[in-house]
Amino acid sequence: MLSLRGVDAAHLALTDIDLSQCLLTGAIHLDQLRLEGRVLFAPVPTGIHRRGWRLVRFGPRRTLAEEQHWRAAQPFAVPGWDPAPADTAVVGPARLAPVYRSLRKAFEDGKNEPGAADFYYGEMEMRRADEESPRAERWLLAAYWALSGYGMRATRALGWLIAAMTITIGVMMLWGLPAHDPEPVSTGTLTGRHLTFTTETPDPVNPTGPLRERVSTDRFEKSLRVVVNSVVFRSSGQDLTTTGTYTEMASRLAEPVLLGLAALAALAALAALAALAIRGRVKR
Known part of the structure; x- marks a missing residue:
């Protein structure tokens, strides 16, 4: 699927579908979207990359196509991000954060907490990158990211x-x-x-x-x-x-x-594993 822009997703169910190139900004009621089976999203670049004088490495997570486009358009973008097609406008973090928030809620309502974690991380990333947000909030999010990956990276803490x-x-x-x-x-x-x-x-x-x-x-x-x-x-x-x-x-x-922070991230990971185990046993 290439686009859901302008679609009311309140009663939409998608099963075993590739959304790695799908444009989602502009869709409404994304929090009520049902995603079942194997749903693919665009991954982050793998390996260690140089950004100016720094070496960066992205933790594995699923991302929206629009985030890929936005990151590829940045001045010091690392190789691996998917650039936007010629006829597609690049969407900024201010519009991407609500999309990530809605998808996170959709995954949580579907009892898929491990899948929702990636979209929580994406939401926090977009809030941190949004230049229209208050500077104090962005500094706080930057510290939260550096210390524990928004409470999702126990090894960092x-x-x-x-x-x-x-x-x-x-x-x-x-x-x-x-x-x-x-x-x-x-x-x-x-x-x-x-x-x-x-x-x-x-x-x-x-x-x-x-x-x-x-x-x-x-x-x-x-x-x-x-x-x-x-x-x-x-x-x-x-x-x-x-x-x-x-x-x-x-x-x-x-x-x-x-x-x-380390205990919080570890508990979040254990809760996600417990949710998967309970879900698998209930389905049996």
């Missing part, structure tokens, strides 16, 4: 979490842990028959000496304990220098967020 924890452990080993654990000092005062004790703990002393001498098994174990406890919003109880204290505060704020 886990990668960021591991990188953040590795950096935090390194900072703790080099500057965060004191040179020696402060030892409390107790002093007593005898007044008549009463003995009063006062215990004071000196401030942690910043480590000195070459950086390589601060990298040891003992300091690594302490740093790892501090960081792991920070991820679950607990205090390690370890005495830290001023640098270590602020590093632990930042870790307790940022790293649990990354852990939550």
